[in-house]
Amino acid sequence: MEFFEKLASLAAKVRLQSAAIKTEEATKNAFVMPFISTVLGYDVFDPTEVTPEFVCDIGTKKGEKIDYAIMKDGEVQILIECKKIGEPLHINHASQLFRYFHVTSARISILTNGQVYKFFTDLDAPNKMDEKPFLELDLLDIDEYSVPELVKLTKSAFDVDSIISAAGELKYVSQIKKIIAAQVSKPDDDFVKVFASRVYDGVITQKVREQFHELTRKAVVQFLNDQINVRLKSAMSGAMQPALASSPVSTTAEQPEVRDESEDKVITTLEELEGYHIVRAVVRSVVDAKRIVQRDTQSYFGILLDDNNRKPICRLHFNRTQKYIGIFDQEKNETRHPISSIDDIYNYSDDLKKTVGYYD
16 A cells, blocks of 8 residues: 555646646656655665666667666666656657666666656567566556565565566557457457357348447446446445436535444555545644545545544545545535545645635
8 A cells, every 4th residue: 555655646747746847857846856865765866776867888889878777786777768757659759778688787767757657578579678678567557466576576566577577468458458448448359250140140230339338338338337347346245326417416424324343344556545645745834744534445545634624625426436535514414525636635725725724
């Protein structure tokens, strides 16, 4: 959970500050160095662990520099090349990574713009960096399946053999997931034909094929939605309430929702943690950040002042299709406001600060 929180905290920082970042150097300072130090656990101020502007002359190429080299026992383990936040990460941006990977002892290289991190190794040919990453991390859309693999790159758990052995499966699973996502959005003829041929007895004409394109897309989307609903119902253990109307709904903090407090039934998601760090970033301008505490329950994710139930700052109701943020007034009455994304929390910055003011 601590590692999840570190990721969520950095994700909240990216959301809050990315618009103010205009250069590659600013991207490194604001996002990449905190990723290396806070998330991966390396000391960015110790040159025996992290070497910035790493130089390694290659043939006629003299004085070229890679942005960061992470070291262990005097050997280069990870190479990192950075771009400005918002820049697309194409493989042609990684020319220096390709060259340095070949002449150093590194087995892992990272191409990043501070938000998206692409991890490469040498699965296709020894000592030659692959053109496709084996792992991708987008801090604004974190894939929970990638988190355990990311932990293997941290200083305390670094095991290059374990990373490489898992990289092949990760690489191909990642590519297959992208293909599935593309098929869900716009299924191609071969994909449609697989299903149409099994459920349609007649001749598959052009008209039938066109009809089954839409039918296949709908079926896949409905299947995925069904699976999501099953997971939500399981996670809520029957505590999920009926879908609420789009207008705000009022409750009271003095009469909390009835819930089972058993910890093994409470599931804290990365989305909830990211929401917590956004709230923390917003209200820290009026109160010490150390006083802002999260407390998860089956029914909602609560954010409190001084870890005190009598001082609720807000509640995040994310265990349902329609997400809500619950804002409290001076009498501790909660009003739930529907939000479409985590970024919408920023729309309630003034309300959150006002709520904290009621308690100080």
